[in-house]
Each structure stands twice: as C-alpha cells, then as structure tokens.
Ligand SMILES: Nc1nc2c(ncn2[C@@H]2O[C@H](COP(=O)(O)OP(=O)(O)OP(=O)(O)O)[C@@H](O)[C@H]2O)c(=O)[nH]1
C-alpha cells in the first residue's frame with residue numbers, strides 16, 4: 490500500500506529547536522505510513538486561538554491542499570478541537586495533530602495486551618476533552634425543529650458519550666492494574682534472587698534493540714529470542730527482558746525499552762511509566778545515543794527529561810555513543826562511563842560488556858572456602874550462581890575459590906579459609 494500523502498504544518502512560537510522538531514515530525518509521519526508532500530510553517534508570537542495559523546497562512550494552506558491534492562494535514566503541535574474543526578472547514582482536508590499522530594503510531598504498533606491497553610487508555614484520555622456532538626447528531630436536532638429542548642437533547646448525548654468514555658477508562662485502568670500486579674511480583678522475585686538488571690534506554694532509533702540482539706546472540710541463555718529492529722521511529726513499544734550470562738558466570742537481566750521522542754504527549758507519559766517500570770527498577774541504565782545524528786545533544790536532553798517525567802530515579806548510567814561506524818571516529822573508545830561504539834562491531838560489544846560487568850559487580854569479592862562433604866548442596870549452589878575459579882577435593886571437603894557479592898559472602902563466612 491502506498492503511503493498517504495500529507496501536508497505537514499508547524500508554528501514557530503519562539504521554539505528554540507523548531508527545525509529539529511519539524512524534522513522529527515517528518516519521521517513521525519513516515520512511521521505512520523504517510524509521506525509529506527509539502528510543508529508550511531509560520532513564525533508567530535502565539536498560535537491563533539481559532540485557526541492556529543494566521544488568516545493569510547490559512548489561505549496559503551488551502552491553496553496548497555488544492556495544488557497537491559493531499560487530503561490530510563499534520564500539525565506539529567497539539568491543537569484544540571476548535572482549531573482542528575476550523576482548519577478542516579477552511580481547507581476541506583482532515584487534520585491530525587502531533588499527539589493524535591503519535592497515538593496512531595502506538596496504536597498500530599502495540600502487540601502485547603499491556604501495550605494495547607496502555608495505548609487505548611491514552612487514546613481515551615485524548616478523546617475525553619475533545620468530545621463534541623457529531624455532525625449527524627446536530628442534523629438530527631435541526632431536523633427536529635431546533636429550540637431549547639433539542640439543545641438539551643444534544644447535551645444529553647454528549648454527556649452520555651462522556652460517561653461511556655469515563656467508564657471505559659475505569660475498566661482499562663483495572664485491567665492494567667491486574668497485569669501490573671503480576672509484573673511487580675515477578676520483579677520482586679528477581680530482587681530477592683539478587684539478579685542484577687540493566688535497562689537500555691534512549692531516543693527512538695538510536696540502536697537499543699540492535700545492541701540487545703548482539704548481547705543476546707553472544708551471551709543469551711536458553712536460546713533467548715531476538716527482538717525486533719527496524720530503521721524507523723518507535724520500532725519497539727514493549728519492554729522485553731532477556732537473561733544474559735556474562736563472562737565469569739555473571740547473571741544479568743537486560744531489558745530493551747520503548748524509545749523516546751520530544752514533546753511526548755502527556756497522555757502517553759503514564760503509559761511509558763508502566764512500560765518503563767523495568768528501567769526504574771534497574772541497577773544500571775545504558776543510555777544509547779545515535780552518535781551519527783547531528784541532533785544527538787537534543788536527543789540526550791529529551792531522554793533525560795523523559796526519564797525524569799516518568800519518575801525514573803537517578804541510577805548509575807553508562808552512555809553509549811552508537812553508530813560510530815558512520816562517523817569516522819575511532820571505536821570502541823571509552824572515557825569514564827562513556828563509550829563510543831558500533832553495535833555491528835564485536836569488539837565494541839566486548840567493551841560494553843566489560844563496562845557493565847565492572848559497574849554491576851563492583852561489590853564482588855574473591856573468597857576461598859572449604860565446604861564439608863555434608864554440606865554438598867552449597868557447592869552446587871555456588872557453582873550454579875557464581876564464578877567458581879578453582880575447585881579442589883580435600884580430605885575434609887571441597888575447596889572452592891569463587892567471586893561473589895560481598896553481601897552473599899557473609900552467608901558462607903563460616904567456611905572461609
Ligand atoms: N550503521 C549502524 N547502524 C545501526 C547501529 N545500531 C543500530 N543501527 C541501525 O539503526 C536502526 C535502528 O535500530 P534499532 O535497534 O531498531 O533502534 P532502537 O533504539 O531500538 O529504536 P526504537 O525501538 O524505535 O526506539 C536500524 O536500522 C539498525 O540497523 C550501528 O551501530 N551502526
């Protein structure tokens with residue numbers, strides 16, 4: 490199916506990064522299987538309350554609609570219902586605002602039950618203040634003869650629609666809560682087992698899923714599944730968690746998360762909160778940045794702000810400057826907690842894994858134990874969970890040299906030699 494041709498419009502109201510936000514809009518448009526055939530922008534002190542653009546620009550927009558034959562207009566901002574209606578009346582085209590566009594992309598991509606429910610919730614919350622009596626309902630009223638009584642009927646219909654949406658919101662919230670209760674239990678169990686967790690976070694299309702797949706194919710246990718990678722915004726919507734075994738028998742759970750975009754609709758922030766619970770819970774964040782993108786600093790800013798907005802606490806972080814193969818920079822190149830790398834380069838992945846290991850297992854200590862044969866299950870335990878570097882069988886028991894967290898070592902103190 491051919492992408493739908495659209496006209497993108499944007500208003501520059503003292504926007505410090507206006508060009509970048511328009512560029513991002515183009516990509517969002519592509520991600521929603523549309524293509525921008527023309528762009529119209531205007532600089533104003535404030536948006537026109539009724540029509541967004543000023544009068545002259547609106548006429549220009551109408552001409553552009555007629556000239557290009559495009560039947561859809563995509564606006565770079567969230568518009569009020571009356572702005573949408575007025576532009577639609579003036580141009581005879583359908584208007585989608587930035588929030589509606591992002592919600593549409595999410596709705597088309599959501600696969601798991603949780604993602605679907607979250608998008609549904611965000612859509613309902615977007616619709617609620619935008620309810621109006623439909624054209625056909627208004628016609629019904631006119632046909633019935635107008636007057637006060639009929640206005641009353643219209644309001645009742647509106648009230649009914651509003652209550653229906655409110656009921657749906659409550660229902661979806663309940664369903665989500667049930668699902669999330671199950672997740673909390675899982676993540677609590679992980680915490681009890683002291684399995685370390687890392688979360689890949691960052692701007693959409695930076696390469697998080699590609700890095701995840703490299704980690705999984707090199708260090709995944711139980712033939713863990715690959716995740717979906719594509720060169721488009723919002724390829725990943727659901728968090729996927731994979732079990733890794735890093736060199737030295739070090740168990741790590743890695744989660745690949747949804748990417749961020751600037752001006753994320755507030756209706757979706759809550760959806761992100763739930764999806765990113767894994768990240769908020771992680772021992773370490775890996776922020777992935779597209780090092781080949783000239784807007785990388787703005788993207789990092791967006792990531793920081795979004796993490797804050799969804800309530801992720803200040804966690805230890807490694808910053809990965811990815812796609813260095815496209816830049817001519819040397820890689821892998823590490824400076825402190827920063828790593829310039831390419832997801833396609835095995836040496837880069839090795840370096841990243843070394844950094845992850847150092848960060849996560851900094852509290853590891855090396856101990857030597859003599860465990861009596863009567864406590865043989867402890868030997869199995871240590872072998873299964875930690876990095877056993879040497880084993881010797883002596884008359885009084887098994888002698889083991891093992892690296893393990895200081896907090897766990899306390900449990901085995903009595904066997905230490
Ligand atoms: N040249 C190059 N391309 C890369 C590298 N890492 C990822 N890519 C490409 O970048 C595109 C996006 O990669 P993804 O891994 O899907 O990005 P993501 O961060 O998971 O994106 P979202 O899921 O949308 O948030 C894909 O076309 C990848 O093949 C890299 O190191 N070098």
Ligand SMILES: [Mg+2]
Pocket residue numbers: 697698699717718724725745746748
């Ligand atoms: Mg992804």
